[in-house]
Amino acid sequence: MADAGTSLAKMRATAPLVHLITNFVAMNIAANVTLAAGASPAMVHAREEVVEFAGLAQALSVNIGTLDAAWAEAMEMAAQAMAANSRPWVLDPVGVGATQFRRNVCSRLIALRPTVIRGNASEILALAGLGGAGRGADSADPVTAAEASARDLAARCGAVVAVSGPVDYVTDGVHSFRVANGDALMPRVTALGCSLNGVIAAFLVGQPALSATVAALAYFGQAGERAAQGANGPGSFQVAFLDALYTLSPQDVTSGARVSRT
Amino acid sequence: MADAGTSLAKMRATAPLVHLITNFVAMNIAANVTLAAGASPAMVHAREEVVEFAGLAQALSVNIGTLDAAWAEAMEMAAQAMAANSRPWVLDPVGVGATQFRRNVCSRLIALRPTVIRGNASEILALAGLGGAGRGADSADPVTAAEASARDLAARCGAVVAVSGPVDYVTDGVHSFRVANGDALMPRVTALGCSLNGVIAAFLVGQPALSATVAALAYFGQAGERAAQGANGPGSFQVAFLDALYTLSPQDVTSGARVSRT
Amino acid sequence: MADAGTSLAKMRATAPLVHLITNFVAMNIAANVTLAAGASPAMVHAREEVVEFAGLAQALSVNIGTLDAAWAEAMEMAAQAMAANSRPWVLDPVGVGATQFRRNVCSRLIALRPTVIRGNASEILALAGLGGAGRGADSADPVTAAEASARDLAARCGAVVAVSGPVDYVTDGVHSFRVANGDALMPRVTALGCSLNGVIAAFLVGQPALSATVAALAYFGQAGERAAQGANGPGSFQVAFLDALYTLSPQDVTSGARVSRT
Numbered sequence: 038m039a040d041a042g043t044s045l046a047k048m049r050a051t052a053p054l055v056h057l058i059t060n061f062v063a064m065n066i067a068a069n070v071t072l073a074a075g076a077s078p079a080m081v082h083a084r085e086e087v088v089e090f091a092g093l094a095q096a097l098s099v100n101i102g103t104l105d106a107a108w109a110e111a112m113e114m115a116a117q118a119m120a121a122n123s124r125p126w127v128l129d130p131v132g133v134g135a136t137q138f139r140r141n142v143c144s145r146l147i148a149l150r151p152t153v154i155r156g157n158a159s160e161i162l163a164l165a166g167l168g169g170a171g172r173g174a175d176s177a178d179p180v181t182a183a184e185a186s187a188r189d190l191a192a193r194c195g196a197v198v199a200v201s202g203p204v205d206y207v208t209d210g211v212h213s214f215r216v217a218n219g220d221a222l223m224p225r226v227t228a229l230g231c232s233l234n235g236v237i238a239a240f241l242v243g244q245p246a247l248s249a250t251v252a253a254l255a256y257f258g259q260a261g262e263r264a265a266q267g268a269n270g271p272g273s274f275q276v277a278f279l280d281a282l283y284t285l286s287p288q289d290v291t292s293g294a295r296v297s298r299t
Numbered sequence: 300m301a302d303a304g305t306s307l308a309k310m311r312a313t314a315p316l317v318h319l320i321t322n323f324v325a326m327n328i329a330a331n332v333t334l335a336a337g338a339s340p341a342m343v344h345a346r347e348e349v350v351e352f353a354g355l356a357q358a359l360s361v362n363i364g365t366l367d368a369a370w371a372e373a374m375e376m377a378a379q380a381m382a383a384n385s386r387p388w389v390l391d392p393v394g395v396g397a398t399q400f401r402r403n404v405c406s407r408l409i410a411l412r413p414t415v416i417r418g419n420a421s422e423i424l425a426l427a428g429l430g431g432a433g434r435g436a437d438s439a440d441p442v443t444a445a446e447a448s449a450r451d452l453a454a455r456c457g458a459v460v461a462v463s464g465p466v467d468y469v470t471d472g473v474h475s476f477r478v479a480n481g482d483a484l485m486p487r488v489t490a491l492g493c494s495l496n497g498v499i500a501a502f503l504v505g506q507p508a509l510s511a512t513v514a515a516l517a518y519f520g521q522a523g524e525r526a527a528q529g530a531n532g533p534g535s536f537q538v539a540f541l542d543a544l545y546t547l548s549p550q551d552v553t554s555g556a557r558v559s560r561t
Numbered sequence: 562m563a564d565a566g567t568s569l570a571k572m573r574a575t576a577p578l579v580h581l582i583t584n585f586v587a588m589n590i591a592a593n594v595t596l597a598a599g600a601s602p603a604m605v606h607a608r609e610e611v612v613e614f615a616g617l618a619q620a621l622s623v624n625i626g627t628l629d630a631a632w633a634e635a636m637e638m639a640a641q642a643m644a645a646n647s648r649p650w651v652l653d654p655v656g657v658g659a660t661q662f663r664r665n666v667c668s669r670l671i672a673l674r675p676t677v678i679r680g681n682a683s684e685i686l687a688l689a690g691l692g693g694a695g696r697g698a699d700s701a702d703p704v705t706a707a708e709a710s711a712r713d714l715a716a717r718c719g720a721v722v723a724v725s726g727p728v729d730y731v732t733d734g735v736h737s738f739r740v741a742n743g744d745a746l747m748p749r750v751t752a753l754g755c756s757l758n759g760v761i762a763a764f765l766v767g768q769p770a771l772s773a774t775v776a777a778l779a780y781f782g783q784a785g786e787r788a789a790q791g792a793n794g795p796g797s798f799q800v801a802f803l804d805a806l807y808t809l810s811p812q813d814v815t816s817g818a819r820v821s822r823t
Contacts, residue, residue, distance in 0.1 A: 061326040062342050064585040064627075068751035069611075073795050078751070079656065080586050083629035086662035093659060103326075105345035105369075132341065135355060138348035215505070225331035225545065271335050272541025279796030283749065323588040333669050367607035367631075392593075394603065397617060400610035487807065489592035489602070510604050534803025 040282030042291030044240055044252030049075035053242040055235055056094035058082050060102025060131065063231035066275075067100075070232035073282040074256075076239035082111045091118035096238035097126035099151075100231045101133070101142060109142045114263050116149040125152040125241035127234045128196075147194055152246050153237055154190065155199040157230070165190045169252035180206050188213065197246045199237075201230055205254050206299075209247045216251060217295035218258025220265040222274045229278075233257050236282075255294040260285055260295070304553030306514030311337035315504040317497055319355035320344050320374050322364025322393065325493035328537075331360075332494035335544040336518075338501035344373045353380035358500035359388035361413075362493045363395070363404055371404045378411040385413040387503035389496045390458075396425030407458055414508050415499055416452065417461040419492070420445035427452045442468050450475065453497055459508045461499075463492055467516050468561075471509045478513060479557035480520025482527040484536045491540075495519050498544075517556040522547055524555070566815030568764055568776030577766040579759055580618035582606050582636050584626025584655065587755035590799075591624075594756035597806040598780075600763035608633045615642035620762035621650035623675075624755045625657070625666055633666045637673065642672040645705045649676040649765035652720075658687030666750035671718055676770050677761055679723040681754070682707035688801025689714045704730050712737065721770045723761075725754055729778050730823075733771045740775060740817035744789040746798045753802075757781050760806075779818040784809055786817070 054077045059067050064080060071078035078143065081090040084107065091097060097119045099112045107194040128151035132140045143164060147154070157176035165186035180202035191198040192210030200206040205216040223229050236257055240249040263285065264277035316339045321329050333340035343352040346369065346480050353359060359381045361374045381388040395401045405426060407462060409416070418426065427448035442464035450540035453460040454472030461494035462468040467478040497518055502511040525547065526539035569693030573803035578601045583591050588604060597604035605614040608631065615621060621643045623636045643650040652675035667688060671678070672699045680688065681700030689710035715722040724730040729740040747753050760781055764773040786800035787809065 053782030060342070061323055062330050063327075063749065065327055065587075065589055068586050069795065069799075072749055072751050079659075080584070080627050081659075082627060083662065085630060085662035086628070089660045089662070103342050103344060104348070106347060132343075135341075135343075136348040136351045138345065138351070227327065227334050242633055268542075269329065269539075270542030270545035272538040272545075275331075275541075276538055276796040276800055277543060279794075279799075280792075283794035283796075287570075322604070323585055324592050327589055365606060366610070367605050368609060384623060394605075394620075397603075397605075398610035398613045400613070401609065489589065489596050530804075531801075532804030533593065534800040534806035534807075537593075537803075538800055 039248050039253040040291045041255040041294040042287030044244055044249055045256050045290050046287040047244060048240050051242050053095035053239050054079060054093060055238045056081060056091055056097045056115060057235050058115055058233055059098065059100040062102060063100060063228035066228050067232040067235050069279055070282060071235035071239060073279045074236050074239060078235055082108060082161045084111055084114065085168055087115050088118045089130055091115040095242045096124060098234040098238040099126065099146065100129040100131055100234060101139060102131040102231060104139065104142060113145055113149065116146060120149050125238065125246065127151060127153045127155060127238045128254055129234045130154065130156050130160045130164050133160050150194065151196050152241055153197045153199060154194065155201060155234055155237060157201050161187050161190065161198060161200050176202065180204060197250050199250055199254065206217050207251050207254065212247060213297055213299040214251050215297050216254040216258060218255050218262060220261040220267060222271060224293055225260045225271040226275045255296055256285065256290045259290055259293045301510050302553045303514040303517040303556040303560055304549030306506055306511055307518050308549040309506060309554050310502050313504050314339055314549065315357040315501050316341060316355060316375060317500045318343060318353055318359045320377055321360065321362040321493055325490035328490050329494040329497050331541055332499060332544060333497035336498050336501060340497055344370060346376065349373045349377050350380045353377040353533060357504045358386060360496040360500040361388060361408065362391040362393055362496060364393040364493060366404060369556060375407055375411065378408060382411050387499045387500065387508065389413060389415045389417060391493055391496045392416065392418050392422050392426050395422050410553060412456065413458050414503055415459045415512050416456065416457045416460060417463060417496055417499060418472060419463050422477045423449050423452065423460065423462050438464065442466060459512050461512055461516065469513050469516065475561040476513050477559050477561055478516040478520060480517050480524060482523040482558050484527055484533060485523045487533040488537045504542060513558055517558055518547065518552045521552055563772050564815045565776040565779040565818040566811030568768055568773055569780050569814050570811040571768060572764050573631065575766050576601055577619040577763050578617060579762045580605060580615055580621045580639060581612060581759050582639055583622065583624040583755055586626060587624060587752035590752050591756040591759050593803055594806060595759035595763060597758050597803045598763060606632060608635055608638065611635045611639050612642045615639040619766045620648060622758040622762040623650060623670065624653040624758060625663060626655040626755060627662065627807065628666060637669055638812055640670060643821050644673050645795055649762065649770065651675060651677045651679060651762045653755055653758045654678065654680050654684045654688050657684050674718065676721050676765055677721045677723060677774050679758055679761060680716065681725050685714065685722060685724050696769060704728060721774050723774055723778065731775050731778065736771060737823040738775050739821050739823055740778040740782060742779050742786060744785040746789055746792060746795060747785045749795040750799045775820055779820055780809065780814045783814055783817045
């Protein structure tokens with residue numbers, strides 16, 4: 038498996054165009070995160086153009102945070118286009134346990150074979166049909182409680198599944214990793230998880246899904262660690278986090294990665 | 300009346316799930332403000348799920364900033380659900396004086412009995428039927444010009460009415476308070492007023508509306524005072540403001556509150 | 562031609578109400594930028610009120626970044642209202658080369674005679690019918706490659722056309738200027754170009770279009786230069802940029818402007 042820094046260097050050399058269909062809360066920070074990492078984000082959702090645009094993009098990230106019926110349809114259209122062209126796409130099932138509407142939309146999206154599904158433990162449990170306890174975007178379950186469900190979901194969907202938390206868990210159903218990078222201030226900034234998906238999507242371009250996802254999580258978590266050093270709270274943390282995404286070198290990321298095979 | 304710090308401590312102990320239906324400008328900062336204060340924000344607006352989600356939330360904040368017909372309908376559906384469950388909800392009538400469409404939507408929302416109505420002086424005057432002079436989100440009238448209208452509106456609607464400005468005015472139609480916390484840089488950051496409503500909504504959970512609103516304003520204003528100390532302009536102010544919301548202790552807030560009964 | 566600082570002082574003295582119909586990524590930063598510069602931004606897009614609101618505004622900025630059919634209709638309605646009242650409006654043709662839908666919408670908008678069209682080189686080439694190479698919001702062409710097209714477009718549309726890049730190019734089809742202010746970190750922050758349009762719109766109120774646009778670009782670029790001095794990456798840059806927009810004086814802007822007639 039490639040080390041995390043090499044994977045980051047490949048992503049930056051590609052600077053892929055990443056199509057994001059995300060929620061209104063995450064729009065700006067997700068674009069800034071993806072841009073600071075070294076990729077080129079673009080937000081396009083209108084049914085009149087979403088398929089044509091997906092044809093230009095090298096990867097797609099879909100996030101159901103502030104869903105409605107028209108956006109759900111656009112998400113399906115874009116995901117279908119990526120699947121048809123064998124291009125990678127990432128699904129973030131925000132708050133999927135909260136309403137029947139979200140469960141229905143996620144069922145349809147999963148049928149379009151996402152390359153990676155990333156959520157918190159409650160979301161992955163809900164997606165696996167086990168009814169996680171999460172209410173909104175926050176998890177009410179520990180990562181370890183979702184590991185078996187993550188493996189089942191991965192095997193069933195042919196996807197890499199990543200469970201975010203203090204220690205992330207990443208699995209393709211056969212091989213699994215834990216990524217211990219990150220900082221406790223990260224969940225105190227809204228939409229950072231949503232923003233991570235744009236970074237994962239960028240890493241997936243031309244790289245194997247499992248190692249690319251692990252590398253993206255290790256890189257993202259290390260940016261959090263570096264940002265926390267001088268932060269006085271979630272405001273200054275967010276500023277320093279964008280700076281760290283931009284300034285972390287591949288060498289930094291390889292040496293700071295806390296990845297273990299389970 | 301409970302002191303402001305005690306009210307903050309209760310809110311943080313509850314960490315309520317606050318449902319926000321707000322405008323596109325405020326989405327990210329309102330979520331970050333609510334999160335930094337210690338509550339759990341979630342943005343949901345689709346008619347397919349808004350009532351189901353409102354059933355999970357402990358409080359609701361509605362802001363008409365970037366309104367359209369579909370969003371207005373979702374706001375009414377969510378407010379109705381909160382009213383039916385006797386849960387608190389806050390109305391922010393952004394720019395209500397500007398167009399007939401906004402006046403119509405606010406009339407329908409007020410009939411659903413908001414717990415708190417918060418706006419600037421021009422908005423409260425417009426809502427009370429007196430035609431304030433505000434154009435967009437900025438007030439063209441002083442707070443004192445809206446005090447009588449605020450009392451009338453409160454008595455008529457059974458709501459607490461808060462008028463934001465250099466010195467805020469809060470009334471339930473019978474008892475009234477002034478809150479003198481705050482800083483002149485606050486109106487130079489967009490959507491801070493919108494974000495305040497998420498904080499008020501969080502304070503309302505399990506607390507009396509009048510004292511909870513006063514406490515939320517005193518807390519919010521003090522975060523502004525602390526943020527202004529090292530700020531070089533609205534950019535650094537906003538960063539420090541989020542940090543201050545996160546780091547202010549109940550003791551800080553009680554000792555710094557500048558609240559007076561009128 | 563008025564110097565840039567004088568133009569800034571006039572804008573601040575007017576503090577115009579600027580109507581912005583922009584994309585979801587830019588909403589917050591565009592409002593903060595316009596506010597920090599000294600104008601009063603307001604975002605309104607519903608077909609139920611967009612014409613009534615446009616009647617109150619002194620200038621309009623339209624940005625097609627996250628377009629859909631309903632928003633496109635609102636943009637046309639607002640632009641028509643401004644044109645009918647001889648008030649200035651600015652068009653930002655984000656990613657116009659990417660899809661047929663964008664090209665169609667821009668054709669209809671250009672027929673409504675924008676006062677200023679501002680884009681990157683790829684967008685201006687695409688708009689001029691020459692098929693620029695841009696994919697999303699980023700330009701794949703140098704500014705100089707778009708200068709002849711910019712002059713043609715300006716002459717054909719009766720608009721001032723501004724091409725953003727390391728050195729900006731501004732033309733009314735007859736007279737042309739280069740503005741060399743700016744910093745390499747600016748394109749690493751998302752939606753700064755979109756935000757610039759709110760500032761241009763504010764400068765246009767009561768000022769000649771060509772000199773107002775040049776002045777707005779010189780001011781905006783200098784805020785970038787000042788922000789870069791202490792920045793550690795795009796996060797701290799963005800914070801310092803808002804501070805600089807707020808604190809730069811007319812004298813600063815006049816003495817730092819790097820404007821040349823071509």
